[in-house]
Amino acid sequence: MNPFRKDPSQIIPFRSYGTSNHLYAKGRALEDENIDLSKKGFLTMLWIAYKRFGTVLIKHTDLLLTLPNGQKIEIKTDNQGYYLIDQTIKSLWELVDADGVLSYEISFNDTRHKKRTFGDNKFKGEIMIPSETAKFGVISDIDDTIIHTGLTSRFKWQVIKNTIFKRAEKRIPLEGAADFYNTLHNGKSGNECNPIFYVSHGPWNLYRYLELFLKANKFPKGAILLRDFVNPLTKRFHKTSESEKPEKQKEILNILKTYPKLCFILIGDSGEHDPDIYIEIAEAHPERILAIYMRSVSHRKKMIRVRGLFKEYETVPVLLVEDSKAAVEHAKEMGFI
CATH class of the missing domain: 3.40.50 (Rossmann fold)
Known part of the structure; x- marks a missing residue:
């Protein structure tokens, strides 16, 4: 095993919410630690937990989001590996299924990570857009x-x-x-x-x-x-305003x-x-x-x-x-x- 070899790159899209004319997509790019949530055993579960919170983030890298109609949006991850698309796009309702879900694809648009993904560099994301029938x-x-x-x-x-x-x-x-x-x-x-x-x-x-x-x-x-x-070991060193809402x-x-x-x-x-x-x-x-x-x-x-x-x-x-x-x-x- 090569200790200097980097793990494959992955994108984890978070299921978010939007409207018929507003796209709000969020997720995170990080190295794939090969976490298998189906594995059993005390030590295995402890190791999985360590990897879950000890993720290696992929910062400031270019991503490309593709909507079902072929429309593409370029975005860059921040210093915590997150991506956020928060913008007005008309007629999104036409792309929503019967359950009020808009599905999209997001991929690395950076050659450094394109070759380090499993499969074909396509990660599936979902955005919930309420139906007009919702009460x-x-x-x-x-x-x-x-x-x-x-x-x-x-x-x-x-x-x-x-x-x-x-x-x-x-x-x-x-x-x-x-x-x-x-x-x-x-x-x-x-x-x-x-x-x-x-x-x-x-x-x-x-x-x-x-x-x-x-x-x-x-x-x-x-x-x-x-x-x-929030790291509990460092949390006490960060002051927050009492008026700040949770x-x-x-x-x-x-x-x-x-x-x-x-x-x-x-x-x-x-x-x-x-x-x-x-x-x-x-x-x-x-x-x-x-x-x-x-x-x-x-x-x-x-x-x-x-x-x-x-x-x-x-x-x-x-x-x-x-x-x-x-x-x-x-x-x-x-x-x-």
């Missing part, structure tokens, strides 16, 4: 809302155990979550194709892991929106801005910051939020706090649920499904 959108947290992570556990050991030592397809979703989300996606008529947005505090390094989990457990396809990885909150506000005529259902858990974020959003946009569903967590102090927040809250309907059954019943009463 509302669903914005959902991931951690402890659809998948148990253990964020409320002491010292966060359960988070480490679940994320590093459990394969994505073996992670068990919270009971009834997939069926509930598919029912919301289909809506009351059964063919509304209501868009789903999965938003998490998790880093982009977990994108393929979460994508595999959602697919394996038959959740409806939707945009997966994460954040940049990345998840910024993303939700951007979704509302992107679809000004669409109302939304917010789904989260009671363990971390979802209650505070959702209340602030509902207070700012009460006419846009149809309901808030908060999954209860096994943490007495946190639940006491959350129940206090919503005890006399009347701006929008809020339901604290133990499982998806209560949420389904409420959604039927409200006419969402």
Whole structure:
């Protein structure tokens, strides 16, 4: 094995969202560490986790995005290997399939990396563009809302155990979550194709892991929106403004801005910051939020706090649920499904 040999180059497109006249495509170029998420074994899973967070980024390299109609867009990755295309393009709706998905190809446009890719230097990306039949959108947290992570556990050991030592397809979703989300996606008529947005505090390094989990457990396809990885060893040296909103909150506000005529259902858990974020959003946009569903967590102090927040809250309907059954019943009463 040659220690100086570079790994093959790859592009990981993140499933994003856009409109009929606005293209928003995001992803990352990095070296292919040959991560096989289906492999088993304690040491193997530990090694995969190391490679997942120790990626070698491909910075400042030229990429070429190709739309189904042959239109091409040139873009360059930034100093973290990310690419972002955020521009107005008319008539994108003509390129969208029945599920509201616009598929595209992206490839290296730099000779240094063209020859270092597996296959034919074509990577598939997707952008969710809501159908005109959509009645509302669903914005959902991931951690402890659809998948148990253990964020409320002491010292966060359960988070480490679940994320590093459990394969994505073996992670068990919270009971009834997939069926509930598919029912919301289909809506009351059964063919509304209501868009789903999965938003998490998790880093982009977990994108393929979460994508595999959602697919394996038959959740409806939707945009997966994460954040940049922050090294916990250096985080304390970076000062942030107390007025700065969490990345998840910024993303939700951007979704509302992107679809000004669409109302939304917010789904989260009671363990971390979802209650505070959702209340602030509902207070700012009460006419846009149809309901808030908060999954209860096994943490007495946190639940006491959350129940206090919503005890006399009347701006929008809020339901604290133990499982998806209560949420389904409420959604039927409200006419969402």
